[in-house]
Amino acid sequence: MKKNAVFVYSDELLTYKFHDKHPFNQKRLQMTLDLLKKHHAINDEDIVEPRIATDEELELIHDPGYVNAVKLAGQGMLTEEKGANFGIGTEDTPIFSKMHEASALLVGGTLTAVDQVMTGQTKHALNLGGGLHHGFRGKASGFCIYNDSSVAIKYMQEKYNARVLYVDTDAHHGDGVQWSFYDDPNVCTLSIHETGRYLFPGTGNINERGQGKGYGYSFNIPVDAFTEDDSWLEAYTTAFREVAEFFKPDVILTQNGADAHYYDPLTHLSSTMQIYREIPKLAHEMAHEYCDGRWVAVGGGGYDIWRVVPRAWSLIWLEMTENRKNTGALPPDWIEQWQTESPVTLPMEWEDHAGIYQPIPRKPEIMEKNKQTLEKALYPIRSNRKTSTSNGGFK
Template identity: 35%
Template sequence: MSGCAQLMWDEAVTGYDFGRGHPMDPVRLALTRSLVGALGLDRQVRLVSAEPAGESTLRLVHRLDYIEAVRTASADPAAADPAYGLGTVDDPAFAGMHEVSALIAGQSVGAAEAVWRGDALHAVNFTGGLHHAMPGAASGFCVYNDAALAIARLLELGAERVAYVDVDVHHGDGVQAAFWEDPRVLTVSLHEHPRTLFPQTGWPQETGADSAEGSAVNVALPAGTGDAGWLRAFHAIVPELLADFRPQVLVTQHGADTHFEDPLAHLAVSLDAQRAVQAACHDLAHEHAEGRWVALGGGGYAVVEVVPRSWTHLVGIAAGRPVDPETVIPESWRQEVYARTRQLGPLRMTDGRWPVPWAAWEAGYDPADRLDQAILATRRAAFPLRGLLP
C-alpha cells in the first residue's frame, strides 16, 4: 500500500452555490484550497480530481426519482419540487446543481476507491461531508450524500466493515439513515443536542434497526460544550467502539461548525480542539484500520476565520506534515481573504488554546455534570448492544 496522501480537488466544486446570503458560501472552499497552497501542503500530497458520480453510483444511496428531480431543478430552478427538499430556504435550486453536486460526490467516492485499492493511505475531500442528504430528498444544505456514497462504494468493492465518525455540530442523520439496517457500517455522531439544533435527531436511543442493533451511536452534547468536554466525549466513546468493530476503513466527517464563532450552532469548541480530534482520527485509523482513512469536510459557516484553518490542519495531518498551531499565516493569503471578502483574515493557525487539556472518562465521572450525563446516556444505550460495558 502506498503511504502517500491524496487531496481531492477540482476548482469547479466552488460552483456549489446556493446564492447570495446563504450560509454555505463556496468562498470557504476556495480559501481552504488557497491556504493549503500558501503553507506548501499541496506539495506534500497527490492532488487528484475525480469524475462526477454517475447515475449508477448515485443510486447506491439515492432513489432514481430523486436524482431525476435534482436534474430537473438543475436545468430549470423554477421547476424545483419542494417535496424533494428542493427550492426551499435551506436548499434553493440553482442552475447546474446536479452537475456540481455529483462532482463533489465523485471526489468522495474517488477518495474511498483510492484508499481501498491502496493508491493512497489517506485521502481528503474537504469539499464533501454533505451528511444530511437523504435517499429521496435534499436537506440541510446537502443535495447528494457524498459520505454515504463513499461508504456504499467501499461496500460494493468488498469492504465488510466500515466505520463512520462524524464530529460536525449537526447530527449525521443522512448517513445514519442510509445504513440504519446494515451491520457492516458503524455510524458514530457527536453533535449538539437535538433539543437545541437541526435536524432534531441523534438521540442516544437511536441505535440502529433490529437487524443492526448497536450499529448507530449518538452522543448528544449539551449546548455550550467547550474544548475539554468535547474531547472528553470523543475519547469516552469513539476509541472503544473502533477497537471492538475493527473497521477495514475509517471514514470521518470534520464539520468545522462546532467552533465558538460559528453563527449557526451553540457549541464552544476551538480550532485547537478540532485539530486534536483530527489527529486522534488519524491515529485511530492506524490503530484499527491499517491506516485506511477517508477524511471529509462538512458544515462550517465562519467561512474566513475558522473553516480554512480547520481543514488545512486536516490536510496537514493526513499528509504527515501537521501544521504547528503557532504557524504564522502568510500575508499573501490574508490579502486574498480581504480581496475576496473584505474581511481581515486570522494571523495564526491557532486560537491560542494549544495544547487542549481534557480529563479521560476512565478517571471517573460526575453524575451531576450535564456532559457526563450525555456520555453515560450514549454508553448505556449503545455499548451493551455491542457487548461492551457501559
Template identity: 40%
Template sequence: MAPIRLDLTARLCEQLGLFERPGVRVVSAEPADDELLTSVHDEDYVRAVQAASADPRQAQEVFGLGTEDDPAFPGMHEAAARIVGGSVDLGRALVAGRTLHGVNFCGGMHHAKPGCASGFCVYNDAAAAIVAMLRDGAERVAYVDLDCHHGDGTEAVFWDDPRVLTVSVHESGTTLFPGTGFADELGGAGALGSAVNLALPAGTGDAGWLRAVHAVVPQLVGAFRPDVLVTQHGCDTHALDPLGHLVVSVDAQRAAASSMHALAHSAAGGRWLALGGGGYEVVDVVPRTWAHLVAEASQQPLPPQTPLPEPWRRHVLEVLGREAPRTMTDGAQVAFAGWDSGYDPGDAVDRAILATRRAAFPLHGLDPDFD
C-alpha cells in the same frame, strides 16, 4: 455554504505548501454518474435534482428542493455529483491500496437522505463512498461524524446495515437542527448498535467535547474492527460559528483530527477517508481547521503557531474586506480528562456520555462503566 469557504481553504493549503508535500497529490473528480448516485438515493429524487438543476423553476419541495436550506440553482446536480465523485474515488483508492489517506474537504454532505435534500446537502457523498468501498471488497466500514449537527442522512442510509457503524457526536437535537440523534437511536432491528449517537448540551467547550469524543469513539471503532475509517470534520462546532451553540476551538478540532488519524492506524490498518462538512465562519475557522486536517493526513501536522501567509491574508482583505487571523491557532490550551478520571453526575456532558455508553456499549461487548 458559500463556495468561498472552499476556495479560501484550498488557497490556504496551497500557500502553506501542503499540496506540494512529498506523497501528497491533488486529484480532480468527475461528477458521479446515475448508477453511483442511485446506490444511495432514490431514482425519482435524482431525476428531480437533475430537473431542478436544468431549470430551478422545476424544484419540488417534496424532495427538499427549492427550500431556504436547499435552494435550486443552475448546475446544482453537476456540482453535488462532483463532490460525490471525489469522495468515491478516494474511498476506492483506499480499498485498492493505492493510497492510505484521502481528504475531500468539499465533502461531508451528511444530511442528504435517500429521497430528499436537507440541511444544505443535496447528495450524500459519505454514504456513496461507503457503499462503493463495500462493493469493492471492504467488509466493514466505520463512519465518525464530528459535525455540530447530527449526521442523520448518513445514519439513515445504513440504519439496517450491520456492516457499517455510524457514530455521531453533536449538539443535542433539543437545541439544534435536525432535532434527532439521541442515545436511544441505535439502528434497525437487524443492525442494532450500528448507529451510535452522543447528544451534547449547548455550550459544551473544548474539554467536554474532547472528553466526549474520546469516551465513546475509540472504544466503539476499536471493537467494530473496520477495514476503513471515514470521518466527517464539520467545523461548525467552533465558538464563532453562527449556526451552532458549541464553543470549541480550532485547536480542539485539530486535536480531534489527530485522534482520528491515530484511530485509523490502530483500528483500520491506517485506511482513512476524511471529509469536510458544516462550517459557516468562512475566514477564521473553516480554512484553518481543514488546512490542519490536510496537514494531519499528510503525516506532517502543522505547529499551532504557524503564521498564516500574508498573501492569503491580503486576499481575504481584498475579497471580504475583513482582517484574517495571523496564526493557525486560537491560543487554546487543549486538555481534557479521560473517562477513567471518574463520572460526575452533576455534569451535563458526563450525563450525555454515560447515556450513550449505556445504550450502545453492551451491543458491542463493551462495559459502559469501565471500557
C-alpha cells in the same frame, strides 16, 4: 510508492453554489487550499481531480425519481410544487443551474478518495467538497442535495466488501447517513453533535441505536449548547476509541464539519481550534490501529469561512501528511490576500487566543450533563464488555 495522502480538488467543486448570500459557501475550499499552498504544505502532485458520480452510483442510495427531479430542477424544468416534494427549491436548498452536475461531482470526489485508499494508492484521502450528510434517499435537506458519504459507504460495501466506521463531528447530527444504514450491522455510525433541542435537524438522541440487525451499531453523543473544548474532546476521544474497539472497521470515513467553533454563526457550541487539532489526530491513530491506515475524510458544515474553516480543514491535511508545522503564525501572504474580501479580521495564528468568548456561567453543569450523556451512549458497549469478560472473554 504508496502516498501518505491525496487531496481531491478542482475548481469545478465551487459550482455547488446556491446563491451569493447563502451560508453554504464553497469559497472555503479555495481558501483552505490556498492556505496549504502558502504554508508550503501541499504540491500539485498531491492533488487528484474529482470525477462525476454516475447515476448508477447515486442510485446506490438515492431514488431514481429523485435523481431525475434534481436534473430537471437544474434545467429549470421542475415545478415549485414538485420541487417541494423533494426538498428542493426551499430556503435551505434552493434550486440553481446545473445542480445535478455540481452535486454529482461532490459525490464523485468522495468516490475518487475512496478508490485511492481502497486500491492502495494512498493511505489517506481528503475530499473537503464532500460531507453533505443531511441528504436522504428521496429528499434534499439542510444544504445537501446528494449524500456523498452514504453513497461512498454503500460503494465501499459493494465494491470492496468493507466494514465501515463513519465518524461525524459536525455540530449538526449526521442524520442522512445514520438513517441510510440504520439496519445494517456492517456499518457503524458515530455522531458527536449539539443537542437537537436547539439545533437542526433535531435528531441524534442517545436512544437512536439502530434497528433490526443494525441495532447497537448507531451511536450518538448529543452535547449541550455552549460545550467547551475539554468536555467536547472527552466525548469525542472516549467514544471514538471505544466504538472503534467494539466495531473493528476495515476503513474509517470521517465527516469534518467545522461548525462546532464558537465563531460559527449557525450553532451554539463554544469550542476553539484546539478540537480541530485533536479531531484528525485521533482519526489518524485509529485508522492505523484498526484499518492499516485506511482513512477517507470529507468536509461538511462550517459557516465562518474566514476565521475557522481554512485553519480547521488545513489541520486535517497536515495530520494526514504528518506535517508538524502546524503552530504559530499563519502565512502573511495568505492573510494579506483574503483580508481584502473578509468582513472580519482574519486570525494571525493557527491557534485561537484565550478569551475569544466570555466565561460560560453553567460550565460545571454542562460538563456533568455531557459526561452522563456519554456514559448512557456507550452503555451497550461497556455492559457487553463486562458480560463478556465475566464469561471468559469475547466469543
